[in-house]
Amino acid sequence: MALIELSGIERSFRLGDTTVHALAGLDLRMDAGEYVAVMGPSGSGKSTLLNLLGLLDRPNAGSYRLEGRDVTTLSPDEQAAVRSTRIGFVFQSFHLVPRLTAAENIALPMTLAGIAPAERRRRVERALADFGLAQRAGHKPDELSGGQRQRVAIARATIMQPPLILADEPTGNLDRHTGDEVVHLLEELNARGVTLVVVTHDPTLGARARRQLVMEDGRLQHDSGDAAR
Amino acid sequence: MRLADTLRFARDAAAGTPLRTALSVLAMAIGVAAVVVLTALGDGARRYVVGQFSSLGTNLVIVLPGRTGTGGFNPATAITATPRDLTIDDAAALRRAPAVRRVAPLNAGTSEISYGGRLREVMVVGSTAEFVPIRNFELAQGEALPDDDWNRAAPVALIGAKIRDELFGSRPALGQLARVGDRRVRIVGVLKSTGQGLGMNTDELVVVPIALAQALFNSNTLFRVLVEAKSRDAIPQARDQALAILKQRHRGEEDVTVITQDAVLATFDKLLGALTLAVAGIAAISLAVAGILVMNVMLVAVTQRTAEIGLLKALGASGRTIRLAFLAEAAMLSALGALLGYLLGQAGAFALRQAFPVFPAVAPDWAVFAGLGTALATGLLFGVMPARRAARLDPVQALMKH
Numbered sequence: 001m002a003l004i005e006l007s008g009i010e011r012s013f014r015l016g017d018t019t020v021h022a023l024a025g026l027d028l029r030m031d032a033g034e035y036v037a038v039m040g041p042s043g044s045g046k047s048t049l050l051n052l053l054g055l056l057d058r059p060n061a062g063s064y065r066l067e068g069r070d071v072t073t074l075s076p077d078e079q080a081a082v083r084s085t086r087i088g089f090v091f092q093s094f095h096l097v098p099r100l101t102a103a104e105n106i107a108l109p110m111t112l113a114g115i116a117p118a119e120r121r122r123r124v125e126r127a128l129a130d131f132g133l134a135q136r137a138g139h140k141p142d143e144l145s146g147g148q149r150q151r152v153a154i155a156r157a158t159i160m161q162p163p164l165i166l167a168d169e170p171t172g173n174l175d176r177h178t179g180d181e182v183v184h185l186l187e188e189l190n191a192r193g194v195t196l197v198v199v200t201h202d203p204t205l206g207a208r209a210r211r212q213l214v215m216e217d218g219r220l221q222h223d224s225g226d227a228a229r
Numbered sequence: 230m231r232l233a234d235t236l237r238f239a240r241d242a243a244a245g246t247p248l249r250t251a252l253s254v255l256a257m258a259i260g261v262a263a264v265v266v267l268t269a270l271g272d273g274a275r276r277y278v279v280g281q282f283s284s285l286g287t288n289l290v291i292v293l294p295g296r297t298g299t300g301g302f303n304p305a306t307a308i309t310a311t312p313r314d315l316t317i318d319d320a321a322a323l324r325r326a327p328a329v330r331r332v333a334p335l336n337a338g339t340s341e342i343s344y345g346g347r348l349r350e351v352m353v354v355g356s357t358a359e360f361v362p363i364r365n366f367e368l369a370q371g372e373a374l375p376d377d378d379w380n381r382a383a384p385v386a387l388i389g390a391k392i393r394d395e396l397f398g399s400r401p402a403l404g405q406l407a408r409v410g411d412r413r414v415r416i417v418g419v420l421k422s423t424g425q426g427l428g429m430n431t432d433e434l435v436v437v438p439i440a441l442a443q444a445l446f447n448s449n450t451l452f453r454v455l456v457e458a459k460s461r462d463a464i465p466q467a468r469d470q471a472l473a474i475l476k477q478r479h480r481g482e483e484d485v486t487v488i489t490q491d492a493v494l495a496t497f498d499k500l501l502g503a504l505t506l507a508v509a510g511i512a513a514i515s516l517a518v519a520g521i522l523v524m525n526v527m528l529v530a531v532t533q534r535t536a537e538i539g540l541l542k543a544l545g546a547s548g549r550t551i552r553l554a555f556l557a558e559a560a561m562l563s564a565l566g567a568l569l570g571y572l573l574g575q576a577g578a579f580a581l582r583q584a585f586p587v588f589p590a591v592a593p594d595w596a597v598f599a600g601l602g603t604a605l606a607t608g609l610l611f612g613v614m615p616a617r618r619a620a621r622l623d624p625v626q627a628l629m630k631h
């Protein structure tokens with residue numbers, strides 16, 4: 001069964017009297033465990049696609065089935081529940097809560113989901129060790145380096161053990177070395193079976209993925225998966 | 230989200246923006262403090278006046294010569310009703326009324342008192358032995374005026390504490406002969422000081438028998454008659470009986486005015502109750518202004534934190550979780566503000582009482598509760614309203630607001 005099934009997805013924005021078609025007639029299918037890179041020029045609709053996949057945004061038309069369930073018709077709170085347990089998001093600009101420590105930021109999805117403190121502590125401790133942050137547990141985001149911040153963000157995205165991780169230019173704000181570290185972390189997650197979708201401008205990074213999508217003007221211009229199929 | 234986590238999250242959020250938090254707490258505190266201090270002032274004024282009136286004596290009915298009040302100028306009565314004198318015998322007759330406990334006829338004027346070459350102007354009151362208890366005065370030394378025939382002008386006097394000090398210094402005053410006007414009187418008693426008040430100040434008072442005062446001022450009529458009813462409930466009867474007796478004695482003419490202290494008091498009480506309400510209204514407005522201030526601060530907070538709300542939603546928070554977090558934050562801020570305002574207000578009222586000890590500036594309980602209640606309610610309402618709006622945004626819309 002496909003993890004993700006998009007069909008006839010439209011997403012347009014009105015800017016004054018012009019309408020921008022960020023996504024137009026998009027059909028897409030991803031299986032569980034895939035490693036997909038989304039590439040394409042600026043403004044081609046990559047982030048819009050990822051936001052739709054992450055249920056952060058709604059399409060104007062078309063259907064989105066996640067794990068076989070149509071999620072476009074869910075209520076906002078039902079979508080929140082899906083985001084909470086099924087999807088982890090990694091942003092280019094980290095989006096950590098500045099007043100919370102690294103450990104608290106990592107625990108935030110569990111806190112919001114109402115998981116018991118003891119269980120939270122256990123999982124955060126594991127995550128801190130796994131992502132090499134054991135010495136940084138009590139640090140605020142502004143006391144961390146860019147790479148450390150993104151590692152905290154990835155730890156946060158995985159702490160609810162979702163089957164799908166979406167990363168929008170996760171290395172965009174990092175130098176090559178730390179960017180590579182972050183990519184390795186994400187690839188390790190994929191190796192353990194998590195479906196990984198990464199938006200990137202970096203061709204070498206994109207080439208590491210097993211499947212490349214190239215977008216242009218809101219349409220799929222190339223899908224390496226087609227050739228394999 | 231668990232309750233403990235919600236509370237901690239709200240606390241950290243409030244502590245994370247100290248200026249904003251301080252501002253809204255301050256706004257709330259000022260609102261509540263204004264309510265407490267203003268109502269303490271208003272209610273203090275009311276109780277001060279009521280207290281002053283009660284200190285004139287209790288259950289009093291006051292008889293004045295002449296007809297005043299109703300009807301305005303009437304040419305018919307203007308010719309016929311030359312007010313008959315209110316005499317000592319009239320006053321004595323009032324003692325027969327069953328609802329009356331005590332009667333004190335009253336005459337007053339200014340005169341001079343001199344002793345040993347020292348002389349000063351004083352207020353002289355002519356009355357009887359019962360004047361002192363009716364007016365709730367007390368004697369510091371000596372004894373009351375003689376309680377015999379009211380028409381006998383016994384040459385005795387009671388003097389106030391200040392007059393004693395000025396005329397006699399540290400020497401004993403009792404038994405000394407002083408001159409009041411053109412009469413020689415023996416000092417038989419000294420009045421205890423009552424302090425400053427609405428009524429007469431006993432410190433500079435000289436009290437002589439009523440007949441002596443009439444001779445002194447060369448007048449036949451009484452200034453007024455103080456009648457004390459047997460109880461509070463007996464006041465209307467005492468009033469009617471006094472009126473009936475005097476009407477009968479004045480050949481059926483009702484040429485006196487009888488007022489009850491109760492009626493005066495009730496009028497003042499109503500008036501001052503209205504004053505307190507007006508003050509409470511002002512306080513309520515200041516509270517509403519504080520509430521709007523809190524709303525604005527929270528509105529700015531939500532705008533500033535829209536990105537954070539978007540993030541929370543992206544991480545799977547439901548609308549309810551976000552609303553609860555902001556509700557908890559608003560509740561903490563307004564509770565803290567209300568508490569601070571309460572303490573500030575009580576401190577203000579305390580300072581007022583210290584500065585003006587005679588003035589009972591205590592905020593009434595209802596005002597304190599209303600103030601605290603309004604503060605909490607407006608704080609919560611205005612804190613939650615913008616949060617509800619923010620919680621409805623799509624996560625991506627919220628996230629993009631930096």
Ligand SMILES: Nc1ncnc2c1ncn2[C@@H]1O[C@H](COP(=O)(O)OP(=O)(O)OP(=O)(O)O)[C@@H](O)[C@H]1O
Binds near residue numbers: 015022041043046049
């Ligand atoms: N909220 C919005 N309002 C209006 N237009 C928008 C909005 N979000 C995206 N767009 C438009 O939709 C198109 C696709 O935007 P999108 O952010 O998906 O591009 P992208 O491929 O991620 O670009 P980049 O590589 O620069 O991140 C662009 O033309 C953009 O201007």
Ligand SMILES: [Mg+2]
Binds near residue numbers: 046047048
């Ligand atoms: Mg983008």
